[in-house]
Amino acid sequence: MTRFIGSALARMTIASALFVSATIAAAQSNSPAGLWQTIDDNTGQAKALVQIIDDGGGNLSGKIIQGLGEHDKPERRCTACTDSRKDQLIKGMTIITGMKPSGSDWEGGQILDPESGKLYKCKMRLEDGGQKLVVRGYIGVALLGRSQTWVRQQ
Template structure:
């Protein structure tokens, strides 16, 4: 019995750093909250590859009488008239101290791409995402909530 308890404690010690690392990474699924209305807009899955974050829309929260997977009619180039679900809207963010910087974010409603940065808050349960032109002071922020 004592051996079993020791094995359990050792297993917990190895599992705890993995759980801690997951909560300090921006990788995961996030509920985006509109900074103007305060309502949930979508679910975005953020993945990390070689230290670079990418976010794709997985689900939209829209009234039942609206198209549940509209196209990005305001977008230009390769994104023009492409479905929003599956679209990459966040790219190029790299960890820089306590935040992620150097990325871009797409506002599908306007079809515009902005510089972006993101900061984990509340022990990794929230992500403050900022899109801006030029300098971060010239932009808007949204707080996204991690999905459990």
């Protein structure tokens, strides 16, 4: 009898863990919150890892946590920035601010290109079951901008 109870308890624990994992995966597929690998739209190469967080009210922000490839230089600074980020380290820098849900997209915020120091309006949308994030930076209207597709990291 004890073996049966122990076995049933083990199955319940495994089932609970699988449920939690499935719940987390489902939540990730509905929100850009998480870790993303950015892809350089000119070279197609991985450029950085960006952590996007939800402030708890649905507003998103994102920061560079690591450069990749030739961009993996911890001492790199945003020399082209013109705001408070001028000459700050790029690693650890918040580059996405103020993103709010709007239907199935997120918008209303800004994204910084640390290479040029320019700030752009930003729109984001999830694709491929939440595994890809299309990030569009633009000036004025969204038609006048460029998009990058980022890949979710586990």
